[in-house]
Amino acid sequence: MKQTSRILSTYSADAFGVASMLFELGGMVIIHDASGCNSTYTTHDEPRWFDMDSMLFVSAISELEAIMGDDNKLIEDIVTEAKRFHPRFIAIAGTPIPAMTGFDAESVAFQIENETGIPAFGFSTTGMKTYVSGASMALRAIVERFSIKEITPSGNRVLNIIGLTPLDFSTNGQCESLRELFEKNGWTVNATLAMNTTWESIENIGSASVNLVVSSTGRATAEYLKETFGTPYLEAVPYGSQLTGKILETLSLLADGKEAAIDFNDPETEDGCFIIGEEISSLSLAKALALETNRHFSVLCPTNDGPKLRSCDRYTPYEEDIDDALRGAGTVISDPIYRNVLTEKAAFIALPHEAYSGRIFRKDIPNLIGDISYIAEKL
Amino acid sequence: MLRKVNGHEVDIEPIKIRDCNFPSPFHAGLEFSSPARGTWNIAHQGMLIPEAHEIFVCAASCLRGVVLTAYEMRAEKRFSTVAVEEQNLVDGNMEELIVDGVSHIIDQLPQKPPCVLVYTSCVHHFCGCDLELVYRELRKKHPDIDFTDCYMNPIMRKSGRTPDQIMRSRFYSLLKPRPIQKGTVAFIGNDFSTAKDSTLYKALSEAGIRIYELTECKTYEEYQEMAAAEYYIADYPSAKAGGEDLQARLGGKLLYLPFTFSYEEIRKNVRELAFHVPIRLPDFDKEESLCEESLSKVKETIGQTPIAIDFAAFSRPLGLARLLLSHGFNVKRVYADSFTGEEKSDFDYLCQQEPDLEIWPTLDAQMRFASDRKASDYLCIGQKAAHFNTAPHFVNIVENGGLYGYQAITELCRLMLDAVENEKDIRTLIQKKAWGCESCI
Numbered sequence: 001m002k003q004t005s006r007i008l009s010t011y012s013a014d015a016f017g018v019a020s021m022l023f024e025l026g027g028m029v030i031i032h033d034a035s036g037c038n039s040t041y042t043t044h045d046e047p048r049w050f051d052m053d054s055m056l057f058v059s060a061i062s063e064l065e066a067i068m069g070d071d072n073k074l075i076e077d078i079v080t081e082a083k084r085f086h087p088r089f090i091a092i093a094g095t096p097i098p099a100m101t102g103f104d105a106e107s108v109a110f111q112i113e114n115e116t117g118i119p120a121f122g123f124s125t126t127g128m129k130t131y132v133s134g135a136s137m138a139l140r141a142i143v144e145r146f147s148i149k150e151i152t153p154s155g156n157r158v159l160n161i162i163g164l165t166p167l168d169f170s171t172n173g174q175c176e177s178l179r180e181l182f183e184k185n186g187w188t189v190n191a192t193l194a195m196n197t198t199w200e201s202i203e204n205i206g207s208a209s210v211n212l213v214v215s216s217t218g219r220a221t222a223e224y225l226k227e228t229f230g231t232p233y234l235e236a237v238p239y240g241s242q243l244t245g246k247i248l249e250t251l252s253l254l255a256d257g258k259e260a261a262i263d264f265n266d267p268e269t270e271d272g273c274f275i276i277g278e279e280i281s282s283l284s285l286a287k288a289l290a291l292e293t294n295r296h297f298s299v300l301c302p303t304n305d306g307p308k309l310r311s312c313d314r315y316t317p318y319e320e321d322i323d324d325a326l327r328g329a330g331t332v333i334s335d336p337i338y339r340n341v342l343t344e345k346a347a348f349i350a351l352p353h354e355a356y357s358g359r360i361f362r363k364d365i366p367n368l369i370g371d372i373s374y375i376a377e378k379l
Numbered sequence: 380m381l382r383k384v385n386g387h388e389v390d391i392e393p394i395k396i397r398d399c400n401f402p403s404p405f406h407a408g409l410e411f412s413s414p415a416r417g418t419w420n421i422a423h424q425g426m427l428i429p430e431a432h433e434i435f436v437c438a439a440s441c442l443r444g445v446v447l448t449a450y451e452m453r454a455e456k457r458f459s460t461v462a463v464e465e466q467n468l469v470d471g472n473m474e475e476l477i478v479d480g481v482s483h484i485i486d487q488l489p490q491k492p493p494c495v496l497v498y499t500s501c502v503h504h505f506c507g508c509d510l511e512l513v514y515r516e517l518r519k520k521h522p523d524i525d526f527t528d529c530y531m532n533p534i535m536r537k538s539g540r541t542p543d544q545i546m547r548s549r550f551y552s553l554l555k556p557r558p559i560q561k562g563t564v565a566f567i568g569n570d571f572s573t574a575k576d577s578t579l580y581k582a583l584s585e586a587g588i589r590i591y592e593l594t595e596c597k598t599y600e601e602y603q604e605m606a607a608a609e610y611y612i613a614d615y616p617s618a619k620a621g622g623e624d625l626q627a628r629l630g631g632k633l634l635y636l637p638f639t640f641s642y643e644e645i646r647k648n649v650r651e652l653a654f655h656v657p658i659r660l661p662d663f664d665k666e667e668s669l670c671e672e673s674l675s676k677v678k679e680t681i682g683q684t685p686i687a688i689d690f691a692a693f694s695r696p697l698g699l700a701r702l703l704l705s706h707g708f709n710v711k712r713v714y715a716d717s718f719t720g721e722e723k724s725d726f727d728y729l730c731q732q733e734p735d736l737e738i739w740p741t742l743d744a745q746m747r748f749a750s751d752r753k754a755s756d757y758l759c760i761g762q763k764a765a766h767f768n769t770a771p772h773f774v775n776i777v778e779n780g781g782l783y784g785y786q787a788i789t790e791l792c793r794l795m796l797d798a799v800e801n802e803k804d805i806r807t808l809i810q811k812k813a814w815g816c817e818s819c820i
Binding site: 001003004005006007009010011012013014015016026030033034035036037038039040042043044045049050051053054055057058059060061062063064066077078080081084085086087088095096097099100101126127128129130337340357358359360 | 384386412438461462463464465468483487488502504532535536538744752810812820
């Protein structure tokens with residue numbers, strides 16, 4: 001039966017995706033939910049919580065406020081704290097109860113902005129979709145609002161890396177490795193959205209000659225930047241040296257205004273060999289492994305039904321889908337939690353994913369940027 | 380204290396106890412979540428029932444915290460979920476989703492559990508889900524399994540019983556009536572075992588009284604034996620409601636003997652127990668002088684070291700502040716978002732005698748900036764106080780830690796001395812969920 005999980009976990013939710021994407025940007029993010037519901041995010045999904053004073057709060061909505069549709073208390077509370085803490089922006093993310101009561105996040109944000117003069121956003125997240133949905137809409141909204149429109153794309157090799165949150169890339173140095181990799185290869189990295197980046201890099205985001213989208217959370221923003229500034233983009237993560245080489249080559253062509261793409265299709269996919277995870281990173285890993293190890297994996301993507309998924313891949317939001325797909329599986333690369341539904345015969349390579357298992361395997365998350373030997377050696 | 384936030388100076392400040400409203404000193408606005416995770420949640424608590432299987436029926440955002448709780452405590456095989464999706468709210472098929480979802484999971488389990496705890500959430504309350512029908516159907520479909528209703532509905536925290544009170548009452552909802560065994564006692568509503576050398580436990584065991592406690596049960600059958608208890612002892616404030624339910628349903632008698640740091644109240648509680656159960660009264664004067672000795676010894680060692688106490692460590696933070704202040708300790712700060720009615724006399728005392736005592740919230744948005752991450756010289760009692768004061772010298776304890784009576788005072792003194800002598804790794808210790816529970820973190 002769909003919607004049931006006997007033993008598997010659940011992915012981080014849309015409201016937490018909003019919080020994760022905006023965490024480092026100097027704004028005030030309010031999860032509109034009951035008291036304590038923010039602790040799920042701050043415990044399991046946010047490795048920066050202990051060390052960074054990000055203004056992430058919960059509205060602590062009560063039964064009476066929900067039934068009476070009393071948005072005034074929420075507005076007053078936000079305005080009070082905004083005047084005290086001077087955030088760069090305010091973002092409100094909805095959850096199941098506001099979704100049920102028809103909470104109008106955008107109108108509330110509009111009113112708050114009027115009262116404080118601080119840019120405010122209302123995100124109609126429901127707590128029922130994955131983090132990809134929330135992180136996508138949050139990043140796009142920020143870029144739409146704050147990017148300088150009068151800017152012209154640079155003729156030089158200037159790059160934005162889009163779609164970075166700890167949910168997909170943890171805090172184990174992958175973000176830094178990405179920047180280093182491109183700088184070492186002659187690129188100027190403007191923004192790394194949205195980890196370890198400056199506010200100015202967001203304002204100047206239109207100056208890049210090309211964008212690299214490293215997770216599906218960055219796709220909507222890249223599309224916006226293409227529409228607005230004409231900036232081309234490539235969706236891929238530079239896993240392993242050979243795929244990295246192709247990415248560098250493709251980015252250069254795109255920056256030069258040429259048509260270019262990486263073909264992720266693989267006619268040789270092996271039966272029963274799967275990577276389970278987020279769309280772009282899993283496809284990139286499959287490509288990197290095909291290039292470097294001649295092993296050919298299909299992707300099971302539980303996070304989003306992405307357009308890049310190939311005919312051999314499957315969108316698998318439910319345990320039942322995963323169970324079906326993994327019946328008779330030979331080799332599986334995935335978060336360790338999926339091991340619970342594998343037979344002992346299957347070869348398993350653990351690739352922890354913070355958006356799935358939270359902090360449990362955080363210390364075991366590898367940094368595969370530019371080097372996939374950690375996985376390749378296990379095949 | 381001043382903190383720089385986005386380039387602006389922000390004053391982070393407590394309320395002096397003399398200026399506090401009782402029982403709620405602070406405005407309830409936006410809330411912060413401290414990284415101190417030692418208190419137990421409803422997923423940990425349900426696992427105390429031996430062999431129980433938990434099934435949570437909620438939206439993904441609500442499921443995430445509890446499913447990862449189960450994994451962190453290595454209880455994932457006893458935990459399953461049914462995800463509520465948007466179409467379920469529109470279609471009005473919530474009852475069907477629960478009955479079919481729970482049944483599907485039960486059919487998939489390698490072994491049928493003797494009991495299943497079905498947790499519904501805020502959305503079920505708001506969509507008018509007919510939970511009576513749900514449980515009736517589940518019991519009809521699975522007559523060999525005991526079901527009980529549990530709730531993850533934090534939105535109801537200001538409506539009647541709190542979620543914590545409800546969960547602690549659900550611990551015993553599966554007990555089936557059986558003949559009362561005269562002279563037996565059950566400690567109820569605690570997340571961890573009552574210390575064997577604590578004042579009440581010791582008196583009971585020395586008198587040969589049979590003592591039941593959920594945390595000591597290894598099998599479901601052993602758990603069911605608790606239904607024979609003649610007296611239910613609750614010492615934690617939010618455990619009392621469950622005791623009242625038990626009294627009404629199974630016919631035993633609730634003895635609410637609240638945890639306290641007051642010698643007078645300890646005497647009263649022990650005498651109350653002795654009135655019902657044939658225990659030998661301890662030598663009160665001797666026990667109290669042992670406490671005094673312990674307190675003096677700690678005082679000699681720590682002198683005027685500033686002390687901070689949080690409400691998650693002990694259910695009577697003001698009572699503890701009073702005890703320590705009246706013995707010359709330098710208690711500067713108490714962290715509590717509100718107080719229980721039981722704390723009123725201590726509150727009044729402190730307002731009169733220690734009017735400058737600082738009362739700090741833990742949830743108020745300003746607390747995001749309360750910790751400057753520079754190690755302080757505070758001796759803290761509790762994880763939250765340790766976090767806010769960046770205090771490597773702290774007593775790592777939550778929810779009274781199984782202590783009680785005079786033993787709670789002497790043991791706390793020992794823990795304070797240990798905390799003064801040995802630094803602790805704040806980050807590692809406080810971020811583990813559920814103090815005392817198994818954890819892979």
